[in-house]
Amino acid sequence: MNIFGRMSAQVPMNMLITYGMVSFYKSTIALIFWQWFNQSYNALVNYTNRSGNIPISFDQILKSYILTTSAALITAVGLNRLIMNLPPICERFVPFVAAVVAHCINIPLMRIKELQNGIAVYDENKKFLGNSKIASRRGILAVLISRITVSSMGILLTPILMEIIGKSGITANMEWLQELIEMLLCGIIYALAIPISCAIYPQISPISIDKLEPELQIQCLSSNAQYHQNDIGLFVHKHALADEDKYLVSNQYYDTC
Known part of the structure; x- marks a missing residue:
């Protein structure tokens, strides 16, 4: 597995990328480079953590x-x-808007098979009910919100905090200190933002049975069903053990949250 595409590399890599995007936003060439670098890294993460069940x-x-x-x-x-x-501060928010647009395109495209085929839904006893396109849309929307939350905390908070620090005079005539503080802020914010964004939605998400497809509703005796929020090919194996059937739910997914 590529070391830079692993989840453990998320904080240092995003710290570097965000620092580049919020620091060198005035130059068109730098703006293009960091947006390209950001999307290239996202592609590497998606490829490194791709599912073995529904391969990309x-x-x-x-x-x-x-x-x-x-x-x-x-x-x-x-x-x-x-x-x-417009006021110069507005320029600092351009990377965020670009990142949001990219997320809105990238996530549905990378999970197109889920949108087409649905994801596994099961009842409260882990009994497999079938695949649901409705659940897949809800799961993808949750991932999109989580990704935008990470971007907003990193790309929006950093310039705002740096604007406050700059006006305080702490970094006056010390550009190196300003750059150092900005990079450290990016790292601290991402160290907090990534687990927070992942915690916004539970890994196993409940869904009211009456919101699922009719063919799934008739199979579920309870009022709620469940699906894996980050499911890329959640699959259910049925094992006959002694006199009862037990279900083993296995999951592999590539999304960051």
């Missing part, structure tokens, strides 16, 4: 990478030109 093809990752990177670059460069006459 290289073509699918490449298509998502090209569309997402193009959208992020067009958004960033376009917004930068539109806000030229």
Whole structure:
């Protein structure tokens, strides 16, 4: 497994990327480079943590990478030109808007098979009911909100805090100290943001049975069903042990949260 694509690399890598995006936003070339670097890293994470149950093809990752990177670059460069006459602080929020647009394209594309085929839903006793496209849409929306939460805390909070620190005079005439503080802030914020965003939604998410497809409703005797919020090919194995059936639920997924 590629070391930079592993989940353990999320904080240091996102610290570096966010620092680059919020520090070098005035230069168009730098803006393009950091948006490209960010989307390239996201593609690496998706590929490294891809599911073994419903594998993601290289073509699918490449298509998502090209569309997402193009959208992020067009958004960033376009917004930068539109806000030229606005207060300078507005420029610092351009990377966030570009990141949100990229997430809205990347996540559905990377999980297109879930949208097409649905994800496994099971009752409160772990009995497999079937695949639900409704549950897959809810799960993907939850992942999207989690990703945007991480981006907002890192890309939005850092410039705001740096603006406050700059006005306080702490870093006056010490540009190196300002850059150091900014990088440390990025690291601290991401160290907090990533677990917080993952905790927004439970891993096993309940869903009212009356919100599922009719064919699944008739199979469930309880009022609630469950699905894995980050499911990429949640699958259920049925094992006959002694006189009873037991269900083993296994999960592999590539999403960060």
